[in-house]
Amino acid sequence: AQKITQTQPGMFVQEKEAVTLDCTYDTSDQSYGLFWYKQPSSGEMIFLIYQGSYDEQNATEGRYSLNFQKARKSANLVISASQLGDSAMYFCAIKSTGNQFYFGTGTSLTVIP
Amino acid sequence: EAQVTQNPRYLITVTGKKLTVTCSQNMNHEYMSWYRQDPGLGLRQIYYSMNVEVTDKGDVPEGYKVSRKEKRNFPLILESPSPNQTSLYFCASSYSGALPGEQYFGPGTRLTVT
Numbered sequence: 001a002q003k004i005t006q007t008q009p010g011m012f013v014q015e016k017e018a019v020t021l022d023c024t025y026d027t028s029d030q031s032y033g034l035f036w037y038k039q040p041s042s043g044e045m046i047f048l049i050y051q052g053s054y055d056e057q058n059a060t061e062g063r064y065s066l067n068f069q070k071a072r073k074s075a076n077l078v079i080s081a082s083q084l085g086d087s088a089m090y091f092c093a094i095k096s097t098g099n100q101f102y103f104g105t106g107t108s109l110t111v112i113p
Numbered sequence: 114e115a116q117v118t119q120n121p122r123y124l125i126t127v128t129g130k131k132l133t134v135t136c137s138q139n140m141n142h143e144y145m146s147w148y149r150q151d152p153g154l155g156l157r158q159i160y161y162s163m164n165v166e167v168t169d170k171g172d173v174p175e176g177y178k179v180s181r182k183e184k185r186n187f188p189l190i191l192e193s194p195s196p197n198q199t200s201l202y203f204c205a206s207s208y209s210g211a212l213p214g215e216q217y218f219g220p221g222t223r224l225t226v227t
Binding site for chain 2: 006032033035043045047052101103
């Protein structure tokens with residue numbers, strides 16, 4: 001089975017600063033994908049970024065980047081130039097060849113003006 | 114507009130009264146899935162479907178049933194709801210079960226079982 005661990009229940013960041021949200025995973029599969037989702041207070045789940053286990057470069061999408069360290073089994077999300085609208089819950093997830101998704105317990109990010 | 118829809122959005126029911134939460138997607142996606150979200154536990158997968166007539170258990174399938182008779186629809190059935198099934202439920206879909214397979218989520222259904 002796969003497992004995702006997010007050890008930061010809550011984080012604070014000053015507006016315009018960068019913030020890193022931690023995610024470690026456990027899997028015995030060689031081929032897997034890592035995902036980050038955002039859940040604002042309105043409740044919807046928004047896909048942010050994806051990293052494949054065989055991707056040599058770290059994924060980037062606008063202000064989001066994924067710091068992928070395969071040997072350490074970590075897939076941290078970096079948000080640059082934080083905005084007030086970034087305040088939300090953030091979930092890390094893994095999917096491997098078993099077709100199931102596994103989510104972490106989430107990190108609540110608060111951006112301070 | 115490409116979307117995943119769920120109905121109802123809010124539901125209060127009593128123990129033992131069968132209910133169905135519908136899920137529909139208009140993106141011709143093969144992979145569909147149901148999750149429940151509980152405080153402190155994140156999202157946990159209930160069931161998923163790789164395609165029509167193909168369904169599999171996720172991590173927490175007990176007390177739930179699903180069916181996939183058409184590609185666009187994936188209803189979640191609670192035959193005899195109990196209070197421990199009070200939760201926020203999400204339906205999601207993705208183009209296929211293969212990677213990357215990022216999922217697109219419905220708006221959620223908040224279920225209360227008294």
